[in-house]
Amino acid sequence: MYDFFFGSSQDIENDPQTWLLSIKRMLPRWPNGIPDSEFLALFDLLNQYDYESTCTPNKRPVLIETGSGASTIVLLYFACKWNTCLYTWDIASTKLAFLRGVLNDTLFRQFRDLNMFNYWKYIAYDSTNQYAGIPILKETNDTVCAAFYDSEHTWQVLGSEIAATMPFLCNGAILAIDDANYAYKESNTAYINMLRTKLDLPAVTVSNNECRPFWEEVESLLSQKFPRVKNLDGGTYRQNYQDDIFWSYYSSDRNNMNKLGMEKLENLAYRFEAWKVFLN
Incomplete structure (x- = not known):
């Protein structure tokens, strides 16, 4: 279904950013929740990252994300490029299954010699659970070189996810978050009220x-x-978000989400944020 021709393998290697953005723009709205400017910012951060410098003889640096969608395209691309693994936690198992089909038709036509299941571990469960969440990394002996957080959008959950990740971060690891301009402590009332509006x-x-x-x-x-x-x-x-066509393409949806507090249009500059952490 998504098996379109994006040019030769060499064309894609010469301009992976355009290729990955083309895949994103084919997605339906429900797994395409981050703007193009955020998607490309995530690509740029990883594209400039010196992965080899994080490698040690005994531990493998991996990528992780909480929530899935367009970000999975970028993160899995770099997992394949760096010969490592992406761990994705999302309770929406149907979204994970959908993305598996998209990625098989697109990303893994370019990386056709690779087995998707060796490079993408998706877990349809609570990201903070000690037996199946981020804490399992102590059993895999992996470190984390890059993490993207896009799950429930409450500080209770986000703070717990980051705290669970911190013991595994390698020197110079990148952490990035979606909806960084939210300020909900325990309940995402914007999302709750969207659901309540639908229920009259x-x-x-x-x-x-x-x-x-x-x-x-x-x-x-x-x-x-x-x-x-x-x-x-x-x-x-922040250099590109104002010119992003994502906002006009989905204007009806985004404007109504803004009325419910789900999209902070008055503070879009801080929708995406990222950091590097150093161990010494």
């Missing part, structure tokens, strides 16, 4: 549910753990 129920307000914007909370948490944390200033996202 009135919106609710949850008391004591506000925290600092996620980008502030994450930076504070990382700074408590690591001797040096470098804020990457959103990578290339």
